[in-house]
Amino acid sequence: MNILVVLRMIPDSAGELQLAEDGRSIDREWLDFQLNDFDDHALEEAILLKEAGGAKVTAVAVGEGANRVLQMAAARGADEVVALQSEEDAMISSREIAASIAAMARAKSADLVLCGVQSSEDVFGQLAPYVGALLDWPHVSGTNRIVANGAVLRVTQERGAGVAVTYELATPAVLGVQTASKAPRYVSGSKLREASKTPIGRATPESSGFERSAEIITLRLPVQGGSGENLGGNAETVADRLVSILAAKGLARN
Amino acid sequence: MKLIACTEGHSSKIEAFSLEMIAAARSIAQAGDEVVAFFAGRDAEGASASFGAADRLIVARATKSDVIPAETYALLLRDVITAESPGLVLVPYSANGLDVAADIAARTGWPLVSYVNEIKRHGESLTIVAQMYGGKILAECEMQLPAILMINPGAFAEAAPGAITAVSVQTIDADPALTSGKVKMVAIDVPDYADVDLTTAERIVCVGRGIGDEASIDLARNLATMLGAEIAGSRPVVDNGWLPKLRQVGKSGQKVKPKLYLALGVSGAPEHLEGMSQADLIIAVNTDPKAPIFNVAHYGATCDLFDLVANLSDRLRAGSGR
Numbered sequence: 001m002n003i004l005v006v007l008r009m010i011p012d013s014a015g016e017l018q019l020a021e022d023g024r025s026i027d028r029e030w031l032d033f034q035l036n037d038f039d040d041h042a043l044e045e046a047i048l049l050k051e052a053g054g055a056k057v058t059a060v061a062v063g064e065g066a067n068r069v070l071q072m073a074a075a076r077g078a079d080e081v082v083a084l085q086s087e088e089d090a091m092i093s094s095r096e097i098a099a100s101i102a103a104m105a106r107a108k109s110a111d112l113v114l115c116g117v118q119s120s121e122d123v124f125g126q127l128a129p130y131v132g133a134l135l136d137w138p139h140v141s142g143t144n145r146i147v148a149n150g151a152v153l154r155v156t157q158e159r160g161a162g163v164a165v166t167y168e169l170a171t172p173a174v175l176g177v178q179t180a181s182k183a184p185r186y187v188s189g190s191k192l193r194e195a196s197k198t199p200i201g202r203a204t205p206e207s208s209g210f211e212r213s214a215e216i217i218t219l220r221l222p223v224q225g226g227s228g229e230n231l232g233g234n235a236e237t238v239a240d241r242l243v244s245i246l247a248a249k250g251l252a253r254n
Numbered sequence: 255m256k257l258i259a260c261t262e263g264h265s266s267k268i269e270a271f272s273l274e275m276i277a278a279a280r281s282i283a284q285a286g287d288e289v290v291a292f293f294a295g296r297d298a299e300g301a302s303a304s305f306g307a308a309d310r311l312i313v314a315r316a317t318k319s320d321v322i323p324a325e326t327y328a329l330l331l332r333d334v335i336t337a338e339s340p341g342l343v344l345v346p347y348s349a350n351g352l353d354v355a356a357d358i359a360a361r362t363g364w365p366l367v368s369y370v371n372e373i374k375r376h377g378e379s380l381t382i383v384a385q386m387y388g389g390k391i392l393a394e395c396e397m398q399l400p401a402i403l404m405i406n407p408g409a410f411a412e413a414a415p416g417a418i419t420a421v422s423v424q425t426i427d428a429d430p431a432l433t434s435g436k437v438k439m440v441a442i443d444v445p446d447y448a449d450v451d452l453t454t455a456e457r458i459v460c461v462g463r464g465i466g467d468e469a470s471i472d473l474a475r476n477l478a479t480m481l482g483a484e485i486a487g488s489r490p491v492v493d494n495g496w497l498p499k500l501r502q503v504g505k506s507g508q509k510v511k512p513k514l515y516l517a518l519g520v521s522g523a524p525e526h527l528e529g530m531s532q533a534d535l536i537i538a539v540n541t542d543p544k545a546p547i548f549n550v551a552h553y554g555a556t557c558d559l560f561d562l563v564a565n566l567s568d569r570l571r572a573g574s575g576r
């Protein structure tokens with residue numbers, strides 16, 4: 001089985017996001033970029049499938065820091081790594097890159113395309129359904145378990161309230177991974193150093209073929225706080241206040 | 255213009271956000287417009303009994319499967335779009351919607367905006383407010399009709415439930431599409447709530463990724479015990495295996511409404527807020543003052559969660575004489 005797994009580098013949203021001067025984008029100058037969490041799980045699922053039944057895993061990364069993350073992917077077990085060029089200082093729109101991923105899936109004779117179920121920059125639509133529709137392959141998003149038995153996949157999808165649905169489908173297919181069957185593994189420094197010699201292929205993007213979805217007029221921060229009260233940052237005062245708030249509401253135990 | 259509101263259900267249950275999709279369509283429908291609800295599933299009767307706020311209902315009735323795979327749902331919806339030529343299709347941000355919205359967008363070539371909170375219409379164009387970056391940024395976008403929107407659950411108040419008149423219901427048979435579909439449902443697992451049911455808990459202490467490691471969960475668990483609360487976690491905490499799945503709060507976890515919700519190191523992504531923003535009292539502790547959890551919290555603190563847990567535990571222990 002040939003697996004293509006997509007790795008998108010996105011701004012670390014645990015860090016501070018500031019608006020750029022044009023008011024339509026975020027200021028990327030000082031941002032930390034990291035691998036989209038869900039793509040990390042997609043990579044893990046690809047490697048788990050390889051370990052379980054044999055597969056060739058090709059990882060394609062896009063965005064700032066792609067090379068670094070591809071070395072990590074190689075250290076974790078990817079057989080081939082490719083950096084897809086992208087516009088500098090622009091958000092990674094899954095609608096835009098879908099055609100490139102679909103083309104690469106064909107070129108690599110992929111049986112399975114894996115990517116994260118979403119990214120924080122996919123406001124114009126999610127990657128798995130775009131790629132699935134372009135290839136006319138079935139797609140399932142929100143998976144938390146993928147088992148391959150030859151060309152037949154058993155895929156479990158998370159629904160609300162802890163309900164899980166299992167589907168069966170044949171490859172070729174595109175899956176949007178929510179959670180890998182096992183938590184993503186850590187790689188040792190020595191493995192990383194070894195993998196740093198892995199040659200990184202380059203791919204140039206295809207035209208998206210889609211009309212632009214919408215124009216971003218402005219970005220803004222949500223109105224902060226609402227009616228909430230800020231108790232500050234001193235743990236002792238906060239604890240004192242919470243004890244009295246809970247007591248006043250009858251919520252301190254007994 | 256026709257507006258199609260996509261609705262959902264599984265087994266014999268209609269998803270609550272279905273009525274929100276109808277309300278979202280209603281909110282921008284103008285005189286002469288028609289709000290058409292589309293439903294695919296087993297519970298055709300439930301749909302007819304609930305979706306009276308729509309002008310018309312198209313039901314794809316399934317007898318062969320408790321869940322309609324998104325592939326089949328999208329196929330049926332495409333036929334409806336071809337037949338109806340709507341100006342706008344509203345899809346919920348749900349497990350199903352995540353596969354349906356961009357599939358339809360790719361095959362129609364129509365624009366799509368996801369994670370939508372607000373819609374304003376000016377003739378042939380829309381102004382949309384959508385969430386990005388885990389709810390830390392709001393994007394105001396302009397788009398042309400016809401278009402597809404993926405709407406956040408909770409963004410629109412539910413339309414009033416009520417029966418739709420029989421003449422306004424058109425039924426199509428979903429079974430042939432289910433039989434020929436490439437994706438087949440083989441099992442549905444509904445959790446056993448005997449062990450823990452967060453939906454009935456009065457007090458919840460929820461830990462997020464800020465807790466750092468599995469060993470530290472015990473600190474929060476001890477605090478929860480002192481407060482008479484259940485311990486819960488965000489998705490990453492459960493994914494890491496630090497807490498069982500039944501203790502996950504949010505979109506793919508439980509929707510809770512306790513009297514007390516203490517969130518420790520939870521950023522407050524939209525998918526988390528969906529499960530807990532209705533709690534009576536929300537207290538959030540997060541070192542990042544811009545964390546979106548503070549937008550729904552009644553009390554927020556920006557101290558280190560470990561310092562807070564230690565201090566609060568001390569006081570509660572002293573208070574109870576232990």
Ligand SMILES: Cc1cc2nc3c(=O)[nH]c(=O)nc-3n(C[C@H](O)[C@H](O)[C@H](O)COP(=O)(O)OP(=O)(O)OC[C@H]3O[C@@H](n4cnc5c(N)ncnc54)[C@H](O)[C@@H]3O)c2cc1C
Pocket residue numbers: 014117118142178349461462463464465487488489490491502503504505506507508518519520521522523524525526529539540541542545557558559560
């Ligand atoms: C289809 C779908 C369904 C989903 N369903 C769910 C769901 O059911 N439930 C859910 O929770 N998520 C769900 N998610 C995931 C969601 O998008 C977020 O990724 C997740 O909620 C983030 O969890 P978190 O807040 O614990 O982690 P993070 O976003 O990483 O936040 C950790 C926070 O901890 C703070 N912090 C770090 N250290 C400390 C410290 N020492 N003291 C205080 N604060 C600290 C940081 O400032 C940060 O804000 C879903 C996503 C998708 C796509």
